[in-house]
Amino acid sequence: MSLSELGNSSKATSVDNTRVEVVSSLSVKEMKAVAKRLRRHIITMTGRAGSGHPGGSLSAVEIVTALYFKVLRHKPQDPRWGDRDRFILSKGHAAPVLYATLAECGYFPVDELATLRQLDSRLQGHTDRVTTPGVEMSAGALGQGLSFAIGVALAGRLNSQDYRVYVLLGDGECDEGQIWEAAMAAAHYKLDNLAAIVDNNGQQIDGWNRDVMNLDPFNKKWQAFGWHVIEVDGHDLARLITAFDRAKLVKGKPTVIIAHTIKGKGVSFMENNPDFHGKVPNAEEVEIALKELE
Amino acid sequence: MPEAVSLREAYGKTLVELGRENPDIVVLDADLSPSTMTHFFAREFPDRFFDCGVAEQNMVTIAAGLAASGKIPFASTFAVFVPGRSFDQIRMSIAYSRLNVKLVVTHGGISVGEDGASHHSIEDLALIGSLPGFTVIVPADAIETAQAVKTAAASYGPFYIRLCRPKLPLVYNQDYRFELGKAVTMRQGKDATIIAIGVMLSPALDAADNLRRQGINCRVLNMPTLKPVDEAAITEAAGETGAIVTAEDHLEHGGLGSIISQVVVRRHPVPMEFVAIKDTYAKSGKATELLQRYGLTAKDIEQAVREVVKKRQG
Numbered sequence: 001m002s003l004s005e006l007g008n009s010s011k012a013t014s015v016d017n018t019r020v021e022v023v024s025s026l027s028v029k030e031m032k033a034v035a036k037r038l039r040r041h042i043i044t045m046t047g048r049a050g051s052g053h054p055g056g057s058l059s060a061v062e063i064v065t066a067l068y069f070k071v072l073r074h075k076p077q078d079p080r081w082g083d084r085d086r087f088i089l090s091k092g093h094a095a096p097v098l099y100a101t102l103a104e105c106g107y108f109p110v111d112e113l114a115t116l117r118q119l120d121s122r123l124q125g126h127t128d129r130v131t132t133p134g135v136e137m138s139a140g141a142l143g144q145g146l147s148f149a150i151g152v153a154l155a156g157r158l159n160s161q162d163y164r165v166y167v168l169l170g171d172g173e174c175d176e177g178q179i180w181e182a183a184m185a186a187a188h189y190k191l192d193n194l195a196a197i198v199d200n201n202g203q204q205i206d207g208w209n210r211d212v213m214n215l216d217p218f219n220k221k222w223q224a225f226g227w228h229v230i231e232v233d234g235h236d237l238a239r240l241i242t243a244f245d246r247a248k249l250v251k252g253k254p255t256v257i258i259a260h261t262i263k264g265k266g267v268s269f270m271e272n273n274p275d276f277h278g279k280v281p282n283a284e285e286v287e288i289a290l291k292e293l294e
Numbered sequence: 295m296p297e298a299v300s301l302r303e304a305y306g307k308t309l310v311e312l313g314r315e316n317p318d319i320v321v322l323d324a325d326l327s328p329s330t331m332t333h334f335f336a337r338e339f340p341d342r343f344f345d346c347g348v349a350e351q352n353m354v355t356i357a358a359g360l361a362a363s364g365k366i367p368f369a370s371t372f373a374v375f376v377p378g379r380s381f382d383q384i385r386m387s388i389a390y391s392r393l394n395v396k397l398v399v400t401h402g403g404i405s406v407g408e409d410g411a412s413h414h415s416i417e418d419l420a421l422i423g424s425l426p427g428f429t430v431i432v433p434a435d436a437i438e439t440a441q442a443v444k445t446a447a448a449s450y451g452p453f454y455i456r457l458c459r460p461k462l463p464l465v466y467n468q469d470y471r472f473e474l475g476k477a478v479t480m481r482q483g484k485d486a487t488i489i490a491i492g493v494m495l496s497p498a499l500d501a502a503d504n505l506r507r508q509g510i511n512c513r514v515l516n517m518p519t520l521k522p523v524d525e526a527a528i529t530e531a532a533g534e535t536g537a538i539v540t541a542e543d544h545l546e547h548g549g550l551g552s553i554i555s556q557v558v559v560r561r562h563p564v565p566m567e568f569v570a571i572k573d574t575y576a577k578s579g580k581a582t583e584l585l586q587r588y589g590l591t592a593k594d595i596e597q598a599v600r601e602v603v604k605k606r607q608g
Contacts, residue, residue, distance in 0.1 A: 144383055148359040
């Protein structure tokens, strides 16, 4: 089931050199269809792999869709193009949503998603910049992406390049002290070419953030660190795109988009269920989930 | 006694030279620039110098991001903090990521002196040496430092260069050319080999001179590159001299001694002794007092050579 389905999707999104332009002109309705395909990929590939992190991948689907299919300037046929906007996935366990997106954009064949986590696959359990086309950073140990993004943004400024840097953080990831070292530094360096997005699904492995390690008042923390803060419904594509547009206009400081999301979004029995942070659906659950995502 | 010169100053001034030649060289520090002497670079190239404050994890990861964007970042602080404070960041964002970051750290070993055990980096070579793909260098004087830093800038990949706090006597002249991964034969000899790095090279030479007067002719190798190590020179020394003593300002475990002994055991087993810090932390005190207290002097090397020669004959 999973293999043939992945193969069908591959045909539906065949790659060509005009891909970037085609992608950029998608309507919100078309992007919603993309988001649904990404969710189906996430369920299918993690179910097939037998391990992985579907919950925090599903919560980030609209964020990543808005970026890759509307906001980012990128060339799937030239992943290391020097003037590309950079997307850095700091919450490296959400690799499935990034792999699905890169495949849908044409960075590699959609069929390859079926190899997730297998020996010699280019799709490692957590992101690896060396092996996967389009992956900017090797992640999986939390807390490092914002610092990495600062380095990329500083290089852009030094080179007078106008690319923008987007980094996706988990809310649970913000327990890490390094995030706040980096938050302080990005504001200190006045990096207005940098935007962080927090996939604020409210949950981490041991339960709700507020019970495990309370982050509130989350927006005030970012403000106090010198950031422009935008809060948005992280499953509303039109509002996300508006938020990214507004972030571009902010000068002299970095912007954080706190995207309020639902862990496991799109699959009834996975929504707000922290069990599915690092557990994958079994064969029966995959079938139910895919039916819900038809 | 040759003139003692600061390795840190040689580093700082070499950075400025490199900065003038290559606009992609950038430098990061974590609030220690007058001590690491990156302040020379900061003064001349303020736009290419990033003070990250007291935040070493952030600093090394920012360096990785700069490297991923084509820059050649040199990140500096004390050896206790890089790699000590930032090991996971170095592992993930630099080593596993195969990024072109140069970590040049100062204040390695107990020769730091009075600041005490919190500031004595005696585990760093074991930590950094464990990371796949890292090149690890411990220069023995200011001239070798300048050369090693230039080599790091010109070679792709992650580098770790460990400098010490005290000035060290020059063991090389200006014609010296550092070769990556190559041992340097400082003295020829056939009775035993002393392999030394960093602050321990001068005591090793003194020990060899004293032993020669007692009829024991030692070969002395400087092994500035710990990784990748010069296996040929080690094998040759084992075969031709039949006994090896290593000398380093680092714990006995995981540093020069461990690296050399693995090669010796595999390629040409001979008796070995290790002049290094034994499974303990040191204290505050003058550098010379500490080196004496923890067994890192020419006399300790001489004693180790006599023992290893006896073992071979026994």
